[in-house]
Amino acid sequence: MIHAIELADVSRAFGTVVALDHVSLGILPGEFFALLGPSGSGKTTCLRLIAGFDHPDSGRILLDGEEVTDVPPYDRNLNTVFQDYALFPHMTVAENVGYGLRVRGVAATERRRRAAEMLDLVRLGSYGDRRPAQLSGGQRQRVALARALINQPKVLLLDEPLGALDLKLREEMQVELKSLQQRLGITFVFVTHDQGEALSMADRVAVFSQGRVEQIDTPRGLYTRPRTAFVANFVGSANVVDAPAAERLTGRREAFAIRPELIDLLAADAMPAAGTISCRGTLEDVLYHGSSSRCHVRLDASTMLAVARPESGSSVEMPRRGSSVRIAWRPENMVALQAG
């Protein structure tokens, strides 16, 4: 199968800062693909290279199997939704949306008709005559989306498109983007630093750290089988236990990760179920999250584990802060981690 986008051994440095360090990845046609990572991890550089705004120091970029490394952005069959939306302030909303047709020499009447269609698609049909400055953040975001889609690109790149929206709107737009992508059937490449966003929207996620791809997997795969300590920590904030601490807990000198919700919190004198790994510790802190509480249990001077305790279904009363507790987990829930 030909990849919609392929990066082959791509590197890019800015001065002494290595933004991308020999990155290779392939994105399938029609896929909703997320580039996830903290700021400075290289995900945005990666997107800019795909769009053609920047040039790699080495490596190749392919769209649909054709090399585009040296092709300028205006000759690449993909479009971008910018983080700041980048709407042209001196044009109306309809002119903004029709811009991609205008520079391709499409006649004005045809342009207006198709711009109106696109605005209907993003449910802004009556806003064509307004200026971008007269719209709210969410509306601007949808104008940027309509503008990027009017050229019917094979690939849509989205650079933190929900970052500037408030929480409620962000959740609405997540659903909207996902359904739009399924309706249009085009490839979406989505840059985000929000792991929740990546997990809930993407078919597959590439996790970036310090210019490298740590893991490419489905959201479920990332969550249940993180390969490295970074992924385990960044995606769903699992407990990461390094090799020396693991040796003290399990007897095996091998780093592992375990999800807070897969650890049981018991009374200090309770008997752990057969076949579980269990140990004693001190309850240092309890953070209330509504549906669950996050308990920090200190095992020894250097080891602290987070335990998620569901609000309902707990038979035992919450121990007091500072009291002695016992925690237990099933060995099959531990995920062995690679070094690095």
Next chain:
Amino acid sequence: MLRPISTFLHGRNAFYASLLLLPPLLWLGTVYLASLFALLLQSFYAIDEFTARIVPELTLRTYGALFTQPANVDIVLRTVLMATAVTVAAAVVAFPLANYMARHAGPKMKALCYVGVMLPMWTSYLVKVYAWRLILAKQGIVSWAVTSLGLGGVLDALLATPVVGGPSLASSYIGMFIVFLYMWLPFMILPLAAALERVPGSLLQASADLGARPGQTFRNIVLPLALPGLAAGSVFTFSLTLGDYIIPSVVGAPGYFIGMMVYQQQGTAGNMPLAAAFSVVPIVLIAIYLSFARRLGAFDAL
């Protein structure tokens, strides 16, 4: 010590605002606006041709003289043409440099460019004008350099051009144009660079992303968004050229310009009403230009 004053001012916003506005309003109101009004009034007086006294009665006779006497009309046209040429040339010359300063230069290079653009303004205006007369003189460095390069014929052909040519660069309209352009160029570069700097880079990327070639991006995005800066810069270059009387009297052909006329009429000739009428011309022209620029949408992006 100042605390009682701050406490008193706190919450008295209108009073505080008027305190801030009073000094500039006094200055502009009395010194500038009042004298401007006096000038306007003068232009509606006329001079008694026998006694050479100003007759303080409202009349359009002075404006009649301004617009019917061919010599006066020539002066206005000559000045406006020169100002237009200087403005257009300044915009063309300034744009690449302003664009480089706003978009491509690193922080150090940018600072260097700003200093370089403003450096000439640290020197006396008169020194620069007289220096240019020497530079452009018949035996000056420009004609020496051009001749040494074997291009003397080109310079001669240029100077042989009717109307704008002359015996030497220093005594032709071409030379005057060069000096005007040099003198007012910073006033075009600075607002233009400021306007270009306010255009987010993502807009240019978005344009390219949507399929626009660099030329299309320039026409559709950069130029319209730089219009406020271009308008501001052109008001400077246009009005400064319209009003200047030193450059035309030191460099260039002997034809009169508005500024020289104002200087002479209110001084040696003692015809204050005509001087006033002449100085109203640039004011009206700038007002027309501004409203025209506004209608074109030059200030929409502000």
